[in-house]
Amino acid sequence: MTAIDQLVTKIKKTNAPVVVGLDPMLNYIPEWICSRVFAERGETLEAAAEAVWQFNQGIIDAVFDLIPAVKPQIAMYEQFGIEGLKVFQKTCAYAREKGLIVIGDVKRSDIGSTSAAYAVAHLGKVQVGSKQYPLFDEDFATVNPYFGTDGIKPFLDVCQEEKKGLFILVKTSNPSSGEFQDKLVDGRPLYELVGEQVAKWGETCMGESYSSIGAVVGATYPEMGKVLRKLMPKTYILVPGYGAQGGKAQDLVHYFNEDGLGAIVNSSRGIIAAYKTERYASFGEKGYADAARQAVVDMIADINGALADTY
């Protein structure tokens, strides 16, 4: 089955167009985990990585049955060097074991020959002599479009071969994303041209109704999301920026198609650090994973409620 059909099947099964971002900053991790691990292993990179790993396991165990997918943000692991990247890999593998689809938020891109190496690293298998090895083995990876078609092509090739997928940046959720992305080209913003191109690239990786080549469009720009939805009817949209970054459920309904599909909304901090917010403070530090579960339940209800009001 294509990557997108697996994702759509999971979304339908869980009735949750939701992905949990596993972006563990050390200050999201409850003190009791850090102090226990530091006591055992010292204030080392290995200990920091172990704390992240224990934290992630707790989150995944608490939410895996509610959601179709997780999105580990590799930068949060890379900042602990090799030890952190080992935990990124373990987290991807553990999530897959639990039946979750893994969207590797890696934002890689380069010229063709180099993109081919990134595609192998994140979605494919590397050839060593007569043997082949999977590496980080994500189901989808996020990719930056700045290089144009020949920087994307090697990713498309691996997606076809391995039945994997991409989410390509179109309009990002951050405040200054408009600096280049909104610039008008023949009267139309650049992100629309990128979106059209993503739709075209996606034709090479079609599943049943959608393409395995998706787009990233931030929740913080709902009017633009509405336009992009229509421009790329068969493109799945990964929507970051809900919750902590300010995106609201009623703003997100137009990222979906009338079939109730076509978008998957990410929340990271709002879920994994829910116990730190007033709303979920009663769970306490010990209950961080239960707080995350409740935050997921509430997020699904919030988004499905907004969708029910509209369609």
Add this chain to the structure above:
Amino acid sequence: MTAIDQLVTKIKKTNAPVVVGLDPMLNYIPEWICSRVFAERGETLEAAAEAVWQFNQGIIDAVFDLIPAVKPQIAMYEQFGIEGLKVFQKTCAYAREKGLIVIGDVKRSDIGSTSAAYAVAHLGKVQVGSKQYPLFDEDFATVNPYFGTDGIKPFLDVCQEEKKGLFILVKTSNPSSGEFQDKLVDGRPLYELVGEQVAKWGETCMGESYSSIGAVVGATYPEMGKVLRKLMPKTYILVPGYGAQGGKAQDLVHYFNEDGLGAIVNSSRGIIAAYKTERYASFGEKGYADAARQAVVDMIADINGALADTY
């Protein structure tokens, strides 16, 4: 000393505005290295990474006294997973031990909080309890501008704190780079707007005559390089695409300022796999490092010759 002043000092000392790209594909590595390592360790990821490491050591030992800097391309290491990334880190450290400046070709970028983690990983130090650890510890990193200012700002902050630098993608060397980068915005190509923004970002990280915030402009677009040179007078330009990708020395003189500075030209395949080309075939597989040295000598002469003809 700022990162850019260190680089300029090195360039003047070696009289070589040249950087060697350490982008080792397995098929660039001589058979005798691979077969020896595979015999010892099997056809494993660890063996592949070890072959890359031995190959790199040979190259670095052969060229370190001729050049100011090396540019390891992280994708080529990431494709061997954790074992490959360990060798990326070892290669950066070894090159620095040998007195070389390390330009980490990592093309990272994201929204602000995530860029901060990448900046820590590649240029800074991570805080673990009361301790701080450097990670990949490059001197410069390459960065993608698609997110705009708030995606770049955390990198600038770390550059100021740690006296490190960036090379931000402006006009990339690949054939389809024009697809988005050349789009006209108010009659001017997008890459010019990006270039102006890079110059502005660079004002926060000035060295003596140049900024530690440089730009990537491909050798394959010399007319655009000429324009960008004038638009960003204090921006150092990292120029990929010489040699194997088709860029020629006489095309590159306008990437330099009249002081003979302002640009550093990269060659990867053309140096590290020189022994595979007709011109250096006489060195043989055993002489791959000597072939690389000769190719560096010839590249320096080629570029300095073209510069002497012009200025």
